[in-house]
Amino acid sequence: MIFTLQQSGLQDQFAAGTTVDALVGAKKLDRARLAAMADYWVAAGLLDRSADGVLTLTDLARAYEEARPWYEMMVGGYGQTFLALGDHLAEGTGPAPRRGGYVGSGSCGISMHDSLPLLRKLLAEDGRDYRRLVDLGCGSGVYLTELCADYPQMTAVGIEPDADGAAAARAWVAGQPTADRVTIEQVDAVRWIENTEDKPDLAVYAFVIHEVLGQEGEEGVRRMLTKLFGESPELTLAVIDIDLKSADRAAMSQPLAQAYYNAYLLMHPFTSQRLESRQWWEKLFTECGLRIDAYDTTDPAMDSTGFCVGWVLRKADA
Numbered sequence: 286m287i288f289t290l291q292q293s294g295l296q297d298q299f300a301a302g303t304t305v306d307a308l309v310g311a312k313k314l315d316r317a318r319l320a321a322m323a324d325y326w327v328a329a330g331l332l333d334r335s336a337d338g339v340l341t342l343t344d345l346a347r348a349y350e351e352a353r354p355w356y357e358m359m360v361g362g363y364g365q366t367f368l369a370l371g372d373h374l375a376e377g378t379g380p381a382p383r384r385g386g387y388v389g390s391g392s393c394g395i396s397m398h399d400s401l402p403l404l405r406k407l408l409a410e411d412g413r414d415y416r417r418l419v420d421l422g423c424g425s426g427v428y429l430t431e432l433c434a435d436y437p438q439m440t441a442v443g444i445e446p447d448a449d450g451a452a453a454a455r456a457w458v459a460g461q462p463t464a465d466r467v468t469i470e471q472v473d474a475v476r477w478i479e480n481t482e483d484k485p486d487l488a489v490y491a492f493v494i495h496e497v498l499g500q501e502g503e504e505g506v507r508r509m510l511t512k513l514f515g516e517s518p519e520l521t522l523a524v525i526d527i528d529l530k531s532a533d534r535a536a537m538s539q540p541l542a543q544a545y546y547n548a549y550l551l552m553h554p555f556t557s558q559r560l561e562s563r564q565w566w567e568k569l570f571t572e573c574g575l576r577i578d579a580y581d582t583t584d585p586a587m588d589s590t591g592f593c594v595g596w597v598l599r600k601a602d603a
């Protein structure tokens with residue numbers, strides 16, 4: 286219901302104050318359904334209703350608005366996944382469904398708070414200038430426009446296989462001041478790396494290398510990294526991902542782990558994704574001939590679990 290309030294666009298109307306009648310007239314909504322929704326939202330404390338039927342947003346609904354991208358990803362993207370968990374426990378049942386567009390756009394909204402500041406910190410400490418960015422699995426494209434704003438000479442390409450995700454990225458980029466420096470390609474990262482003649486100096490995998498690991502296996506990730514650095518030996522690769530600690534009781538007892546990560550970690554193996562620990566990834570990077578030039582976690586003021594980690598990687602013999 287919270288996700289529906291936010292995603293339907295009705296929240297903005299309620300912020301200004303409106304009635305069921307006015308919304309039915311202006312937006313051609315089903316009266317009985319909207320009336321039932323309004324009753325639900327009022328009873329749940331998300332809307333107030335005045336004596337003459339004017340509906341307005343409550344402080345509680347405004348507080349939930351701050352967490353909008355978490356609802357977008359976990360309810361819009363993975364809501365149907367959680368409902369299908371029981372049907373996908375048996376061996377050979379295939380992946381549970383998810384809505385890729387909401388996964389990508391919700392994830393990018395969360396990233397504005399945690400992973401983008403981490404990426405900026407890692408790159409700033411490194412101090413290099415970059416001219417050509419590829420964001421592999423760009424979701425709704427916020428890294429592309431944010432990094433282009435940081436690096437005035439930069440042009441960028443976003444790689445996103447999901448049709449809704451790619452459409453969301455194109456729509457987002459088109460409205461940003463850096464629009465003329467960014468393009469979006471609807472293709473998966475492995476296929477793009479195998480076929481491109483592009484020579485980026487900065488590549489980003491933000492919450493995507495574990496998708497490739499789930500889809501292509503460890504050998505697939507090794508082949509992809511080898512090809513990427515084979516074509517661009519001077520490349521800087523920034524990887525942001527999750528340090529898998531789902532079996533660590535102490536780590537999982539932290540409030541954000543209870544409220545968010547517990548469910549987040551759970552749905553990955555159900556959707557062809559494979560999370561691994563920091564140590565696991567560092568061993569793989571080293572075995573692929575890469576050097577870890579920087580490592581950090583998110584700002585503890587935003588996320589004190591230390592689950593979200595980032596690396597700056599380069600070819601060891603470059």
Ligand SMILES: C[S@@+](CC[C@H](N)C(=O)[O-])C[C@H]1O[C@@H](n2cnc3c(N)ncnc32)[C@H](O)[C@@H]1O
Nearest residue numbers: 389392393396422423424447473474491492496
């Ligand atoms: C969790 S979202 C991350 C979005 C964004 N990079 C961020 O950090 O917020 C994962 C994205 O990877 C995309 N994806 C899944 N498999 C992929 C693949 N093989 N190659 C490229 N992107 C992929 C999904 O469609 C989704 O948009």
